[in-house]
Amino acid sequence: AQTVTQSQPEMSVQEAETVTLSCTYDTSESNYYLFWYKQPPSRQMILVIRQEAYKQQNATENRFSVNFQKAAKSFSLKISDSQLGDTAMYFCAFMTSSGANSKLTFGKGITLSVRP
Amino acid sequence: KAGVTQTPRYLIKTRGQQVTLSCSPISGHRSVSWYQQTPGQGLQFLFEYFSETQRNKGNFPGRFSGRQFSNSRSEMNVSTLELGDSALYLCASSLGSGLNQPQHFGDGTRLSIL
Numbered sequence: 001a002q003t004v005t006q007s008q009p010e011m012s013v014q015e016a017e018t019v020t021l022s023c024t025y026d027t028s029e030s031n032y033y034l035f036w037y038k039q040p041p042s043r044q045m046i047l048v049i050r051q052e053a054y055k056q057q058n059a060t061e062n063r064f065s066v067n068f069q070k071a072a073k074s075f076s077l078k079i080s081d082s083q084l085g086d087t088a089m090y091f092c093a094f095m096t097s098s099g100a101n102s103k104l105t106f107g108k109g110i111t112l113s114v115r116p
Numbered sequence: 117k118a119g120v121t122q123t124p125r126y127l128i129k130t131r132g133q134q135v136t137l138s139c140s141p142i143s144g145h146r147s148v149s150w151y152q153q154t155p156g157q158g159l160q161f162l163f164e165y166f167s168e169t170q171r172n173k174g175n176f177p178g179r180f181s182g183r184q185f186s187n188s189r190s191e192m193n194v195s196t197l198e199l200g201d202s203a204l205y206l207c208a209s210s211l212g213s214g215l216n217q218p219q220h221f222g223d224g225t226r227l228s229i230l
Contacts, residue, residue: 106159
């Protein structure tokens with residue numbers, strides 16, 4: 001079974017600083033996808049970034065980037081120049097490419113607070 | 117373009133009853149997936165529908181079922197409700213089939229079981 005672990009339940013960062021959110025996963029599959037989703041308070045969940053396991057290059061979306069370490073099964077999210085709007089719950093998610101048996105597995109989430 | 121719409125936003129039921137939740141995807145999106153979010157278990161995948169067919173399924177009992185209509189709108193049904201079914205139920209849509217596609221989420225339906 002696939003598992004996703006986000007060991008830090010909460011983090012806090014000063015506005016304009018950089019913060020890294022950790023995520024590890026466990027799988028025996030070789031081909032899979034990893035995601036970070038953001039759920040702001042009382043707002044819709046949105047996709048932040050996506051990484052395909054076969055791609056060695058780390059995905060980047062503006063201020064958001066990942067550090068994907070396939071051998072270590074680690075997928076951390078780095079937020080640069082943190083903004084107040086980054087305050088949200090962040091979920092790491094994992095999905096195998098097993099056709100009809102695919103399912104999306106989420107970590108427990110981490111609550112990030114950006115301080116002014 | 118309108119986002120994913122879930123109805124109702126809030127629902128209160130009692131144990132043993134059944135409930136149907138509705139999800140209208142973004143126009144043009146053909147895949148709809150459902151998730152349950154609780155403080156204890158976190159976010160869990162229920163199932164995904166594409167072109168009126170269930171494509172993927174999570175580890176939930178048969179009391180949880182769904183369907184998708186020809187216009188891509190989807191409904192989720194939970195029968196014989198239990199206290200543990202109290203949760204925020206999220207629906208997401210995507211253009212193509214497969215959970216690797218970027219999911220666009222709705223605001224959710226908050227279900228409370230008394």
